Each structure stands twice: as C-alpha cells, then as structure tokens.
Amino acid sequence: MKVQILVSKWCPVCPQAEKVWKEASQKMPMELEVLDVADREGREIVSNLRIKTVPAIVVDGVLKTVGAQPLGEVLKMLGAS
Numbered sequence: 001m002k003v004q005i006l007v008s009k010w011c012p013v014c015p016q017a018e019k020v021w022k023e024a025s026q027k028m029p030m031e032l033e034v035l036d037v038a039d040r041e042g043r044e045i046v047s048n049l050r051i052k053t054v055p056a057i058v059v060d061g062v063l064k065t066v067g068a069q070p071l072g073e074v075l076k077m078l079g080a081s
Contacts, residue, residue: 001078002031006042006056017055017068024074 005021007014018034025032035042037054045051045058053066064077 004033004058006035006037006054008037008054011054013068014055020071023071
C-alpha cells in the first residue's frame with residue numbers, strides 16, 4: 001500500500017498528521033511518502049485529485065481523508081485489527 005501525505009509549510013496541523021502516519025507505518029506495512037504541495041509532484045497530485053485542503057492523505061492514488069486523525073482512526077481506516 002502506498003500512502004502519500006500532502007502537506008505545506010504553512011499548515012499548522014501537518015506536522016501532527018505526519019507524525020501519526022509515521023507511527024502507523026511502523027504498525028502496518030506501507031510505503032509512506034510526504035510531499036509538499038509547493039513541489040512539482042505535490043502540485044500534480046493536488047491538481048489531479050482536486051485537493052483543496054492539507055494535510056491530505058492519498059492511499060494507492062485515491063484521496064482518503066483530509067486533516068489530522070488520531071492513530072487509532074488511521075489504523076481503523078487502513079483496516080488494521
């Protein structure tokens with residue numbers, strides 16, 4: 001599973017979201033990538049998926065959620081038991 005976190009430098013909750021997803025990646029197998037929306041790759045994803053808010057979480061090319069969630073919610077969303 002490939003998880004991309006789209007963040008920005010000006011986003012106040014992005015560091016927390018990044019921390020939670022890094023914790024989740026220790027509990028579940030995933031390829032985790034953090035992308036800044038100011039960079040080329042981040043801009044392309046934002047444009048293609050019409051993302052308007054960060055942090056945005058993209059799983060296997062599909063926008064799953066925006067905002068920061070607690071670890072338990074992240075694991076539940078990904079189907080961890």
